[in-house]
Amino acid sequence: MMVESEIELGEEKKAVINPEIKEAADGFVDKVFSKSNIDFELVSVLRTMAEGRIYNDMIERPDEYKAKPQIASVEPWDGKKPAGPRDFLKKKVSLPSLPQVLIQIQKVINDSDSSASDLAAVISKDPKLVAAILRLANSAMFSFRTEVDTPTRAVALLGFKQAGSLALGTVSLSLFKRSKISVLEVEKFWKHSIACGVIAQEIARAANLGDPERFFVAGLLHDIGLYVVFESQKSLAVELLKRANKEGTSFYTAEQDVLGFNHAILGGVIIKDWSFPKHLVISAAGHHNPEKAKNDPDAGVVHVADYIARALGYDLGISPILGTISEAAWVNIGLSVDSFKKLLPDFESLIEDVFEILRPV
Ligand SMILES: [Fe+2]
Structure with missing residues (x-):
């Protein structure tokens, strides 16, 4: 009763x-x-x-x-437009410097003579990376039947390529720190990047695209160019934000209108300069314009995952307007909307789990 x-x-x-x-x-x-x-x-x-x-x-x-209140401590933008992404990177840009462990991971994954034990040895040198990789390998993202308790075991279970790429993404995300005066809400940036990575991976897995972990890393790094714009040129970032808000457009459109290029292209240039794998360059550069990277599924998956992440509330806090999603990119993935709906209920807990593991301190 x-x-x-x-x-x-x-x-x-x-x-x-x-x-x-x-x-x-x-x-x-x-x-x-x-x-x-x-x-x-x-x-x-x-x-x-x-x-x-x-x-x-x-x-x-x-x-x-x-x-939201205006950020008073930022000087107005001087109106000097960079000629392109290369020119932008030449000027007072504070790119995070690559830590030794990241350089070593790159060396190992780029060297065809490297073995799984070389990779496990590099990971083992960095206790924070060991903890993150083990927690990721034991999380719901990978349903391994046995407990993964050493880097060697993680590399064996994940495979050389996937483990290397996961290590690369994990360390890279930790480079995006909170600065003293931040126009970008860095917590939101991390969560958006992780949400995009998790959704990209789950979509790629459901669509049988192969190596789903590579899509996770591509999602983690897709907006690296945006972080660099916000952290290096705060006055420009505020100008672009104001313009997007005033005209009711996306930040991307404001970038295109004011600069003639955008954070996606900039991100591709940065990732290329860091000698990261080519698919990460393409997915960052093409995530707003996947049709340009026709033969590469990575840009399309990241584009779709980026839109979905923002539509589910994992946005960057810079503009609520979503923009358009490329229907062609979705069709290329080959997943039905009904199959996608079945993935949806698990997204939140997966994203929160990974956020707890990878959130830089
Ligand atoms: Fe973006």
Whole structure:
């Protein structure tokens, strides 16, 4: 009897919708999807999910939806446009310097004579990396039947390429630190990167694209160019943000309009200069424009995962507007929307797990 009344009460509570908040939530959802191809089935699935999430969020975290204060400590932009990504990188850019362990990982994975034990030896030298790799290998992302307790075991189970790529991504993410004056919310940047990586990997796995871990790393690193714009040229970043907000466009569009190039291209140049694997260069450079990287599935998967991550609320906190998703990129992946829907319920816990493991301290 008591159980019945509790159920009734619960249902009653659920049915009460605050019309004012509902209107505000619907307005916000309209804005988020205003530039999206809403007739595309995948988008309409994500929009329906966003309606519920944003309504609940507005009740639970109303402050997140209030206008953010301007950042007063940033000088106005001097209006000097770099001629292109190379020119941008030549000027006062603070690129994170590659730690020794990252250089060694690269050497091992680029050397065809290297063995699994060489890679395990490099990983073993860095206790933080060992901890991250072991926790990742034991997480729900990889359902290995046995416990992975040493780097050697992790490399054996994951395979040389995948373990190397995972180590590369793990150390790279830790380079993106919080600076004293930060225009970019770095926590959001990490979470967005991890969400994009997890979603890219799960989609690639479900679509049988092979080596799903490489998509995880591609997702982790896809917005590296954005981090560099925000951390190196804060005044320019604020100018681009203002422009995107004023014109109701995405940050990417503002970059294209003002600079004539964008963070994706910049990221590709940086990753190439670091001599990272080619697929990571292509996926970063092409994640907003996957049709240009036609024969490469990586850019397409990362493009789709980036859109989905933001639609699920793992955004960068710089512009709520999603932009369009390439239907051709989705079709190339070869996954049905129904199969995708089956993956959705696991995303949140996978993303939170990986975030706890990889979040730089
Ligand atoms: Fe991006």
